[in-house]
Amino acid sequence: MSALIQARGLRRSFGGTVAVDDLSLTVQPGEIYALLGPDGAGKTTAIRLLCGALAADEGEVYLSGYDLRRETEKARAQIGYLPQRFSLYGEMTVLENLHFFAEVRGLSRQDWLPRSTEILQFVELFEFRDRRAEALSGGMRQKLGLAAALIHRPAILLLDEPTGGVDPVTRQSFWQLLIRLLVQGVAVVISTPYMDEASRCTRVGFLSRGRMLVEGTPGQVTAPLEGRILEVAGEPRPVLERLARSLAAVEDVQAFGDRLHVRVGPGAAEAVIRSLGAQAAAQGGRIDSLRRVPPTLEDAFIHLLQQQAGAGQATT
Amino acid sequence: MTERIAEVTGLTKRFGDFTAVDGVTFEVRAGEVLGYLGPNGSGKTTTLRMLLGLLRPTSGEATVLGFDIRREAERIRERVGYMSQRFALYDELTVWENLAFYAGVYGVHDPGRLRQVLAMVGLTGVEADPAGSLPIGWRQRLALATAIIHHPTLLVLDEPTSGVDPVARRGFWDLIYTLAEQGVTAFVTTHYMDEAEYCARVGIMRRGRLLAMDSPSALKRSALPGLAWDVFADPMLPALEALQRLSRVQRAGLAGDHLRAITNADVSAADLEAGLSASDLHAFRVERAEPTLEDVFLTLAGS
Numbered sequence: 001m002s003a004l005i006q007a008r009g010l011r012r013s014f015g016g017t018v019a020v021d022d023l024s025l026t027v028q029p030g031e032i033y034a035l036l037g038p039d040g041a042g043k044t045t046a047i048r049l050l051c052g053a054l055a056a057d058e059g060e061v062y063l064s065g066y067d068l069r070r071e072t073e074k075a076r077a078q079i080g081y082l083p084q085r086f087s088l089y090g091e092m093t094v095l096e097n098l099h100f101f102a103e104v105r106g107l108s109r110q111d112w113l114p115r116s117t118e119i120l121q122f123v124e125l126f127e128f129r130d131r132r133a134e135a136l137s138g139g140m141r142q143k144l145g146l147a148a149a150l151i152h153r154p155a156i157l158l159l160d161e162p163t164g165g166v167d168p169v170t171r172q173s174f175w176q177l178l179i180r181l182l183v184q185g186v187a188v189v190i191s192t193p194y195m196d197e198a199s200r201c202t203r204v205g206f207l208s209r210g211r212m213l214v215e216g217t218p219g220q221v222t223a224p225l226e227g228r229i230l231e232v233a234g235e236p237r238p239v240l241e242r243l244a245r246s247l248a249a250v251e252d253v254q255a256f257g258d259r260l261h262v263r264v265g266p267g268a269a270e271a272v273i274r275s276l277g278a279q280a281a282a283q284g285g286r287i288d289s290l291r292r293v294p295p296t297l298e299d300a301f302i303h304l305l306q307q308q309a310g311a312g313q314a315t316t
Numbered sequence: 317m318t319e320r321i322a323e324v325t326g327l328t329k330r331f332g333d334f335t336a337v338d339g340v341t342f343e344v345r346a347g348e349v350l351g352y353l354g355p356n357g358s359g360k361t362t363t364l365r366m367l368l369g370l371l372r373p374t375s376g377e378a379t380v381l382g383f384d385i386r387r388e389a390e391r392i393r394e395r396v397g398y399m400s401q402r403f404a405l406y407d408e409l410t411v412w413e414n415l416a417f418y419a420g421v422y423g424v425h426d427p428g429r430l431r432q433v434l435a436m437v438g439l440t441g442v443e444a445d446p447a448g449s450l451p452i453g454w455r456q457r458l459a460l461a462t463a464i465i466h467h468p469t470l471l472v473l474d475e476p477t478s479g480v481d482p483v484a485r486r487g488f489w490d491l492i493y494t495l496a497e498q499g500v501t502a503f504v505t506t507h508y509m510d511e512a513e514y515c516a517r518v519g520i521m522r523r524g525r526l527l528a529m530d531s532p533s534a535l536k537r538s539a540l541p542g543l544a545w546d547v548f549a550d551p552m553l554p555a556l557e558a559l560q561r562l563s564r565v566q567r568a569g570l571a572g573d574h575l576r577a578i579t580n581a582d583v584s585a586a587d588l589e590a591g592l593s594a595s596d597l598h599a600f601r602v603e604r605a606e607p608t609l610e611d612v613f614l615t616l617a618g619s
Contacts, residue, residue: 201570220573257514257532
């Protein structure tokens with residue numbers, strides 16, 4: 001297997017703060033990898049280490065086999081990078097903006113125009129090529145940013161929180177573009193705070209305070225909780241919540257707007273379903289629906305963070 | 317619980333020839349946690365600014381806590397607590413000083429109330445720490461404390477938990493539910509589908525229009541005209557392309573290690589398997605999936 005991204009033991013600190021600590025990841029052609037985590041977890045630093053915008057204190061990065069430290073030019077040529085805040089020249093047209101990025105990326109005079117045409121057709125902006133960048137909608141700006149990142153046909157695409165606050169319709173079409181790149185064998189790394197976005201990726205790594213807590217396909221990450229999440233809908237919610245918490249096999253109760261998610265111990269789902277059903281009325285509650293639901297990434301990460309906090313308490 | 321905290325009828329705001337909020341009508345019920353979900357620029361904040369009397373509507377009517385938004389805005393603002401995604405905290409001031417500052421703004425001078433609110437948000441013991449030194453989840457709870465120091469009846473939360481870790485987020489929502497049990501009504505604007513799941517009812521905004529408002533479960537039942545499926549097939553990308561070509565598949569996308577499809581209501585698992593077989597692809601598992609609020613949003617936006 002020829003991994004397009006291979007990073008090992010990356011570490012970077014700013015002053016006394018370790019932003020990324022012992023981070024390793026491998027991404028194959030056609031894979032999309034999510035770096036998931038809250039603000040301050042180290043996602044942006046990780047992406048910037050992968051593309052060489054920041055130098056690592058320790059560790060190594062190979063891009064399409066090129067060592068980012070020793071074969072910097074060749075390694076960087078492999079990457080398209082869409083930062084969180086990218087700049088376009090507002091008074092320049094879509095095509096002029098692309099011409100600029102093509103020159104920066106060293107495309108030849110003969111090459112830039114056909115490639116720009118091709119990439120603008122790909123991101124569905126060709127008919128807007130003469131529009132000034134400042135007159136583009138948010139979704140179109142983002143597609144132009146993507147086109148600029150792809151202008152030199154990189155094998156690797158790094159996207160730093162590309163869809164924050166974007167209309168889901170736009171986000172959907174952005175994802176369709178990513179899927180077409182994956183089909184062509186591009187490797188994509190995307191940083192995101194959104195669980196639902198991460199759950200669409202081939203693999204996901206959960207970052208917390210600079211460290212990777214867990215990594216795997218979404219299915220692997222949620223597998224330990226399979227069959228252990230119950231959804232309870234009914235009234236009044238506080239009564240049902242107290243009842244659920246009182247059952248020994250219940251590990252955790254999470255309230256949502258119109259329902260509860262109850263996490264139970266391995267193999268305990270049936271017993272808990274029976275107990276809840278039998279006891280709700282006596283406690284003054286009413287259950288409208290009670291069923292197992294598939295665990296989400298959020299369920300998995302809460303479980304993990306709780307385990308970690310528990311282990312921390314046990315050792316101190 | 318039929319008491320209404322806010323009634324909004326045909327609320328509209330135009331800026332030149334741009335309609336930021338277009339004839340929005342809804343009510344807020346006492347003690348509920350109401351979400352207002354939409355992407356950036358969909359009119360959420362403009363609606364909010366009108367409801368707080370900070371921006372004059374072009375047309376339409378609204379009362380908040382019984383007061384008219386045009387004529388009695390100050391009386392509304394006295395009774396509302398507001399917490400924004402950009403917490404307005406003073407980093408150099410201590411936790412106590414931050415809270416005392418906001419208490420002073422609202423005319424609250426009882427140190428007992430400050431202690432009570434700090435205990436409620438779980439910050440007892442860190443009163444002397446500078447706000448800037450706190451982890452983001454704690455800062456968020458301090459921001460909530462400053463928003464509730466004056467016993468507001470209505471709490472307005474603008475993307476309150478974007479960017480915090482899942483454990484801090486649920487702790488925060490547990491606090492909001494506790495406040496709701498005490499009778500506080502919460503109005504939550506967000507672009508974050510996950511965050512909207514914490515609301516008892518959710519309004520979906522797009523391009524200035526309120527497309528629907530109901531509980532997340534009801535929206536998923538009623539707004540989605542078809543079925544959601546998880547399709548496990550290998551290789552995945554060709555299978556995705558094959559699904560997208562099927563006529564009764566409305567949408568198909570990646571979902572980690574499998575594919576997700578929204579289909580017409582008359583489609584069966586066998587239909588999807590047959591559709592893949594026709595392209596020489598094998599689905600080793602096809603099962604019904606849970607719809608999400610994003611599915612709802614995409615469906616409403618498309619119709």
